[in-house]
Amino acid sequence: MANQMNGSQKISVLNPVGYPPKITPKPMAPRLESLDGKTIYLVDPRFDDSGLFLRQVRDWFTEHMPSVTTRLVEMSSVYTKDDPKTWETIKANGDGAIIGVGH
């Protein structure tokens, strides 16, 4: 009986979860009005045959939107490392980018 009473008694316990960081909002790059005549980079993170997949995306543009120039580029190292050099190249020479296939 004592155990049953204890079991229904309300107790206080501490929360085991850590403290999340505050989220800082980051604006998206402005969207394009259209892709006509634009240069779109296809960025290969070099993971699980992603390059072969992006070649199919490139071929799709060639067949369906020939006015779009595509440039297929590989990330400079493994996908887990940031790649500022590639991002700068895209900013300087491209109008947009598609990255894939990512986890």
Add this chain to the structure above:
Amino acid sequence: MALHTHVFEKVVKTVTRIHGMPEARYAFVPQPVMGKTAQQLRAYVDGKDPLSGRPVMQEVIEGLTRPANGDRGKEITFDRSTPRWVEKDSEENLHRLFLDNNWTDKLPIILPTEKRVEEMLARTSHKPDEVVGHMRSNQFRVLWEFTVEKVAVNAVMAGARPEYFPVILALATTGVSARGSTTSSMAAMVVVNGPIRDEVKMNSGTGAMAPFNHANATIGRAYGLLSQNLQGGSLPGDSYMGSQGNNYMYNSVTFAENEERSPWEPFHLQHGFKATDSTVSVFTGCRSTAFTLGVREKYWREHVRNMLRGMDAHSAPTFLLDPIAARQFIDRGGFDTKEKFIQWIYENALMPAGEYWDYQLIQNYIYPRATFGEEPYASKLKAAPDEMIRMFKPEEIHVVVVGGETNGYWRIIGCNYQKTVSVDDWR
């Protein structure tokens, strides 16, 4: 604009949200991409997003051209925190709450009452509100922060005794998660060295890696629980993506090195500590394991090479040797130091270059580094396909002596050494 495989839907949404990019544009193709032919992948491109049901390329084009409307931004709470207490309730309801909130490893826990947490905190000189570390499940996540008290709460839940707390605190401060989210299903391994082993009665002998010792069991369990809770969760399909999972995660292969019966110097001495220091060392990976009995006179070299060839070429070997096996290696090969043994392993872990570079994990993680000139990978890449190349770097290979000498068994576990930290600093 990003393309992902559809099983990563929750991960993509969570990661873009926590990085403050709720309006990020993405579309999905079926899983897997790996191993598919060009024709099959073209069918993905021509087909529909399996989640939205809309044409993949239509979503891609809209993703590049449709202005953001701000709707997804409303889903985010930018200023977040965690309350110190859980709302008062009955024990039964609290156990249910912890289970439902994924705060446990699905085994029963000890509820972290204030008294129990205070008893844990009494075993360290550090203040409860001291921030002692940050953790995340992988490099794409944001770091969560935690205090001494938060570590103590998780230690209580795991059933650890207060005297274990300095070891558990030290583990937390490594910042290495025992709940890492990799599709490869990693686990952690923990090796304890120095006087603390005897102080808390850890097992380094018979059955050291089995569930027979309270300290081994609960220190390892606490490491797992604190990892998942202090990094902000470990939930399959969202913050945990190990495809098969890994049973080693239940207590993170936690044991003490058998320093007394080892013929070599203890592991922590190899990493800058003194024999009188108490330390804990953390490894991650722990997917592949190979084992055998003894070190045979005639073909021991071939046996070891065969085992190494059978390992995952991306995870370096750590040798876990019963003291009998360690002494046999000295008898057979003259390895009177761990360093000499490691050098022999380095020189004999060989594979034809063509086979090595064709492994998917090598393609994903090593090949890109080789093509951009990183050594020693760039030199390996120049080898002819049938040329034997070294699978690992010597500094990646490790040796720990553990076991009770009931026989000369030994095993190789594929894992990456992360770091060794002081336990004494957390007393």
